[in-house]
Amino acid sequence: MPKITYIEHNGSEHVLDVKNGLSVMEGAVKNNIPGIDADCGGACACATCHVYVDAAWADKVGAKSAMEESMLDFAENVEATSRLSCQIKVTDALDGLIVRMPESQH
Amino acid sequence: MSETKSGVVIIGAGHAGGTIAALLRQYGYEAPITLIGEEPLAPYQRPPLSKAWLKGEADADSLALKPTEFYAETGIEMLLDVRASAIDRAAHTVALHDGRTLAYETLIIATGARARSLPIPGADLKGVLSLRSAADAEELKASLGPGKRLAVIGGGYIGLEAAASARALGGEAVVIEREPRILARVACEILSDFFTAYHRARGVDFELGAFVESLSGADGHVNGVKLADGRTISCDVALVGVGAPPNDEIAQAAGLDCNGGIVVDIHARTSDPDIFAIGDVSHRPLPHYHRSFRLESVANALEQARQAAAAITGRPPPAPEVTWNWSDQYDLKYQFAGMPFEIDDIVLRGDPATAKFAVFHLTGDVIQAVEAVNAPAEFMAGRQLIAQRRPISRSRLADPTVSMKEVAA
Numbered sequence: 001m002p003k004i005t006y007i008e009h010n011g012s013e014h015v016l017d018v019k020n021g022l023s024v025m026e027g028a029v030k031n032n033i034p035g036i037d038a039d040c041g042g043a044c045a046c047a048t049c050h051v052y053v054d055a056a057w058a059d060k061v062g063a064k065s066a067m068e069e070s071m072l073d074f075a076e077n078v079e080a081t082s083r084l085s086c087q088i089k090v091t092d093a094l095d096g097l098i099v100r101m102p103e104s105q106h
Numbered sequence: 107m108s109e110t111k112s113g114v115v116i117i118g119a120g121h122a123g124g125t126i127a128a129l130l131r132q133y134g135y136e137a138p139i140t141l142i143g144e145e146p147l148a149p150y151q152r153p154p155l156s157k158a159w160l161k162g163e164a165d166a167d168s169l170a171l172k173p174t175e176f177y178a179e180t181g182i183e184m185l186l187d188v189r190a191s192a193i194d195r196a197a198h199t200v201a202l203h204d205g206r207t208l209a210y211e212t213l214i215i216a217t218g219a220r221a222r223s224l225p226i227p228g229a230d231l232k233g234v235l236s237l238r239s240a241a242d243a244e245e246l247k248a249s250l251g252p253g254k255r256l257a258v259i260g261g262g263y264i265g266l267e268a269a270a271s272a273r274a275l276g277g278e279a280v281v282i283e284r285e286p287r288i289l290a291r292v293a294c295e296i297l298s299d300f301f302t303a304y305h306r307a308r309g310v311d312f313e314l315g316a317f318v319e320s321l322s323g324a325d326g327h328v329n330g331v332k333l334a335d336g337r338t339i340s341c342d343v344a345l346v347g348v349g350a351p352p353n354d355e356i357a358q359a360a361g362l363d364c365n366g367g368i369v370v371d372i373h374a375r376t377s378d379p380d381i382f383a384i385g386d387v388s389h390r391p392l393p394h395y396h397r398s399f400r401l402e403s404v405a406n407a408l409e410q411a412r413q414a415a416a417a418i419t420g421r422p423p424p425a426p427e428v429t430w431n432w433s434d435q436y437d438l439k440y441q442f443a444g445m446p447f448e449i450d451d452i453v454l455r456g457d458p459a460t461a462k463f464a465v466f467h468l469t470g471d472v473i474q475a476v477e478a479v480n481a482p483a484e485f486m487a488g489r490q491l492i493a494q495r496r497p498i499s500r501s502r503l504a505d506p507t508v509s510m511k512e513v514a515a
Contacts, residue, residue, distance in 0.1 A: 030173055032180070034132050039408050041151045045432040045441055046405070047486065067439065067482055073511070074486030 124149020
């Protein structure tokens with residue numbers, strides 16, 4: 001199973017094995033990791049699963065849909081590497097992925 | 107039994123109850139947590155039941171809030187398939203239907219709401235369903251498909267989502283609504299007209315302003331909906347979605363303040379300081395509107411779970427959120443936020459004919475609520491503007507060539 005590192009805003013690191021096919025958001029929620037609330041359960045409707053994707057992984061996580069882009073436009077603390085983690089599907093290619101959480105979800 | 111041993115007892119293992127159990131552990135709560143659920147299942151998400159799940163695009167694992175082993179690993183004891191029958195506030199205990207009694211230091215009532223049943227002849231026929239639980243959804247799913255006709259009684263979100271799912275599965279669907287328009291209680295007329303036209307174009311029939319008199323059947327199974335005008339609408343299955351009253355009887359019996367739901371404060375605390383109530387069952391303050399209301403949404407359940415978990419663990423209270431919800435029908439993403447109280451104007455931004463537009467509800471120049479179809483920027487910006495209570499320019503808001511960033515600037 002791909003290993004994903006989730007880093008909370010306060011620096012706490014969680015390294016998890018996440019099943020292929022789940023989203024990066026689901027990997028965090030199912031393991032009760034603080035900082036990724038995912039109120040809408042992955043419907044791309046709430047922007048409470050905002051993460052920063054480590055620069056080295058930017059190309060591998062795929063492109064944002066127009067919907068995700070619009071949601072992120074109005075999320076807090078947005079940066080160039082911001083993504084909604086519910087929109088990133090876990091595959092073997094993401095083994096080693098590192099995501100960080102924004103201050104607004106602290 | 108000592109206080110530290112009794113810990114938190116949560117009545118109701120739905121989205122609210124399951125979430126607060128996990129949050130308490132996340133926030134460092136170490137005393138025992140007991141979660142009581144009347145369904146045989148560990149907490150799961152209900153929103154997909156009328157959407158992805160009905161269409162076979164989600165399975166039980168993806169519905170579950172947490173993996174089964176999570177509860178044992180984090181010391182959350184689940185008592186499933188059992189109902190709580192009474193609360194003894196003086197003794198700090200909850201009695202269960204199976205005769206057990208549980209002691210609590212802090213009690214959380216998360217009993218939700220139930221589908222209102224129709225007090226008409228034939229309502230007890232087989233194939234007359236409601237949609238609240240996974241078991242309900244399983245039964246409905248088995249009745250949808252090619253050659254099957256679904257009659258939806260009540261034109262609310264769940265009914266419309268089920269109608270869209272029925273069409274996606276190759277069956278027929280008819281929506282029967284007592285009011286002259288669908289979504290009459292929850293959306294403005296522009297939205298009602300838009301959704302009616304969108305569903306009609308995708309083969310859903312509507313009977314509006316139609317009063318249901320009874321349900322007809324053969325061999326104990328429903329086969330039609332009889333209207334007051336004498337017509338019978340034939341169907342293979344009927345879904346009743348006419349509202350959901352709160353399951354607050356256990357709180358009323360215990361003498362807690364109730365007013366169409368259990369009355370709570372901004373920390374989700376009831377009139378008894380050791381008892382909280384969260385989710386659909388609560389009647390809660392809406393700080394942005396200076397009034398109280400009973401909300402029925404996942405966002406509300408989660409916000410109140412965060413309020414109560416913060417209060418119980420001594421964390422600072424979370425900032426008040428603007429209430430919001432969403433609905434997926436066909437390729438439409440419908441998101442709405444705020445409450446249209448004391449509105450004196452509405453502003454339409456975009457053209458409903460393009461299936462990308464938003465309706466803003468205003469008092470003066472302040473946005474109170476937004477309804478957005480395939481318009482996430484309008485939803486997100488609208489939600490922030492509602493929270494800020496800041497006046498905006500109506501003419502700029504109505505002009506889609508002015509970006510929402512500029513409107514909000």
